[in-house]
Amino acid sequence: MSRQVLDERRLGWLLCAPAVLAMLLVTAYPIAYAVWLSLHRYDLRFPDQQAFVGLANYASVLTSEVWWRSLFNTLLITAGSVAVELLLGFGLALVMHRALVGRIALRTASLVPYAIITVVAALGWRFAFDPTTGFVNALLGLDQAWLSERWSAFVVIIATEIWKTTPFVALLLLAGLTLVPPDLIRAARVDGASAWQRLVHITLPLMKPAILVALLFRTLDAFRIFDTVYVQTRGAQDTETVSIVAYQALIARLNLGLGSAVSVMIFIGTILIALLYVRLLGAGALGRGGRQG
Amino acid sequence: MPARPHLLLALITLALLGCERPQPEGPPTLRWYVFKEQSGAFEEAARRCTAASQGRYQLDLAYLPTDADLQRELLVRRLAAGDTDIDLIGMDVIWTAELAEAGWVLPWPEAQARSVLTGRIAGPVASGSYQDRLWAAPFTTNTQLLWYRTDRVATLPLTWDAMIDQAESIGQGGLIQAQGERYEGLTVFFVSLLASAGGSVLDESGERVSLEPVPTRKALEVMRRLARSPASDSSLASSREDQCRLAFESGRSAFMLNYTYVWPSAQANAPEVADHMGWARWPALAPALKSRVTIGGINIGVGANSRHPELAFEAATCLVSEDSQRLAARMGGLPPTLSALYDDPEVRAIFPFADVLRTTLADAVQRPPTPVYSDISIAISRTLHPLRDIAPERDVDRLRRAVERALHSEGLL
Known part of the structure; x- marks a missing residue:
């Protein structure tokens, strides 16, 4: 050198x-x-009883029914919201990309839900689905106490997440769409490719990095979901997510040792998710996506 | 633009000045952290104590959230961080052990403790004590009574079995209202039943699980029978004190286990129900056993990081005095902890059930006095909810295991 x-x-x-x-x-x-x-027994309620306990806190977390149930809940919310967001977001991105008039107004309007503070959005949805103050039951002709049953509570939570973050996904995908050279599309059209073929064989492969980035960001975000669940059910009806479990241990019970073990598990979870995406969709894609984005 | 840096400098200076603690003028301010009492009785009591101090302190209120869990969360977070702003704390009876063990409240000095305990009912005194010291002076108290419809119940049932039999025979309008939602109220229900059966959750030391098999099974059998009886409300699994109150005021029920606030509420909202409202001590588990009911209420403690502990004890002594208790009873309908007040004509007019209340309080049972009470409570309510699925034989062991784990702060909740 x-x-x-x-x-x-x-x-x-x-x-x-x-x-x-x-x-x-x-x-x-x-x-x-x-x-x-x-790695310590560290409970603020027992300030005199601090001690190194090795992996005991992790053993405690991993053998606890609460952890596995909350992990299942979290993955359910993550999978449910990210899948729908990707589809809706792609549709929205296509519309924004093609729009000829009012492009700026359209993009701004579609970003409004994302600009609203999560707690406010969660409260809004909670009130909307409330049997006494809400309009959803009247709209659907139902008499359902949405947040007092497990599955319907998940529906509300996931719907809130989708409403709130679809614009984010749409924006990332829109960036990906602009990467597709118009000449390529035109050439394909001349060669007689149908709209579907152009989408599947040209647009999507070229957008792969953008899709990967959108999926990765959203999955990591959804996996750490806290505010929406905290505001809407506070974890009742068995809707606790891993972040709520960590909050309970750290803030409500002041058990810093156990709560930190949960936090570290969540951290490991996010790393695993990131690795999984990079493996599944190809490491190169992420690198390219990063540079182009 | 030359003006900009000067402007910035001026702003920074202003900000720094703003950070500086203003020089205290006049008497030191004491902060009383307490739940927001709707009638304003606490504000009035604080005003009177400030006036009585003749300029030695100024008592201000800082409100805690309405939700009981959030109250505790806010307080312990601040206390754990060593907040010096907390001088006095309106302590829920279940916080005594936790706050004392962690060193977040100061023990009451011998002489002052004696003065705030004179003439107080035994139950409330025990609720503010932990390991033979007083940590919080008894202020207001509360406990459940059995409320019933005098027009539907001819002879008052003395035991749970008799009450359920009777309610079933009434049929329409014979529901029994109790708290079966998965929350603190369910723990209270269980602790009362267990104590009525002669058992306790923890032993005397508070370090080992007691849950004697025979009384525990008896308590669980009653819960199961109630939940499966046609006389229990179909929404038992999600009912709290207030749902019970509303269901009773609607006239659908013959019996209700609830706190004393239901009395003024019924008089205001459902006078036709209030006209036929009777009260009695909780039913017993067997004719030979006395019923024992869980105690509630708030006591006043002094924060360990207070800048003015002596003044704080003085103010707390004033706040739990006879005058303040009378005020809290008159304005807020909060039962006093001073035994003599139950003979006072004015107080008896507010609480026509004063005698039953006083004897219930004297025999009241404490929720397990342990620093990990909140964990134990969650363990109990989670294990026993929903009440109709209780299998007494199996759940005696499940409950013991759950409480044992919570007591050793093992595992997640």
Whole structure:
């Protein structure tokens, strides 16, 4: 390596250093602290009884029925919301992409749900589905106490998530759509490809990086869902998610050891999800998506 | 633009000045963290104590959320962080052990403890004590009574079995209202039944699970029988105190187990029901056993990080005085902890059931006095909900295991 390259590399590192330091300070330290806490018995209600307990907290979490049930609930909400969001978001992106008039107004309008604070949106949906104050029952001609039964509560939670974050998915997919060269589409049309064929064989493969990024972001986000569930059911009717379980242990019970173990498990869960996506859809795609995005 | 930096500098200076604690003028302010009492009785009591202190302290209220779980969450989070703003705490009776064990409230000094315990009923005194010390002075109390329709119930049933039999024979309009939702109220229901059967959740030390098999099974059998009886409300699995009150006021019920607030409420909302409303002590589990009912209410403790602990104890002493208790009874309908007030004509006019209330309170049972009470309560209500699916034989063991795990703060809840 020439001297010049080495110098440039050093300069690169120096320029990165402040950012790396900041990252270490605000992310690595809390994560390391959570891991440290999770290896201890550390309950604020018993300040005198702190002790190193090894993996006992993890054993406690993994053998607990509550953890597995909440994990199932979380995956259910994640799968349900992300799948629908992807379909709706793609439709919305196509409309925004094709729109000839009022393009800016359309894009702005479709972003409104995403701009609303999650707690406010969750409250709005809760009131809408409430049997006394809500309009949904009247609209559907039903007499259903939506949030007082497990499955209907999941419907409301997932619907809220979909309503709120479809615009986000649509925006990411719109970015992907603009990457598809119009010449290619035109050429395909000249060659006699149908609209469906153009979509499946040209648009979708070229959009793969954007789709991957949208899916990855949304899955990670949905897996950590907290506000919507907290506002709408507070985990009642067996709708607890893993984040609610962590909150209960950390904030309500002040059991920092056990709660940190749950948090670390959630962290591992998000890493697994990220790895899974990269494996399934190809590592190259993510790299390209990152540069192009 | 040259003006910009100066403007910025001025703003920063202002912000820094804003951060500085204003020099206290006049007497030190004491903050009383307490739930929002609707009638304003607590504000009035605080005003009177401030006036009585003759300028030594100023008592301000800081309200806790309405939801009982959120009240505790907010307080423990602040206390754990060492918040110096918390001088006095309106403590729910179930927090005593937790706050005392963690060192978040100060024990009452001997002399002042004696003065705030004189003439107080035994149940409330025990609710503010933990490991032979007083941590919170008894202020207002509460407990459940059996409410019934005098026009439908000819002879008052003395036991649970007799009550359910009688309710079933009434048929239409003979429902029994009790709390069966999965929450604190279900734990209260179970603890009362268990104590009425002669059992307890934890032993004397509070460190081992008791749950004696015979009384526990007896309590579970009553819960199951009630839930499966045609006399229980179909919404038992989701009913709390207030649903019970509304169902009783609607006239569909002959019996209700509920707190004393249902009396003024019925008089205001359903006078025709109130005209036929009788009260009695909770039914017993067997003729030879006395019923014992769980105690509620709030006591006043002093925060461990308070800047003015001496003044705080003084203010707390004033807040639990006879005057304040009378005020809370008159304005807010909160039963006093001073025994003598139950003979007072004004108080007896508010609580016509004063005698039953006082004897129930004297025999009242405490919810398990342990720092992990909130965990144990969740363990109990989760194991026993819904009441109609209780299998006494099996659930005695399930309950023991769940409470044992909670007591050792094992596992998630």
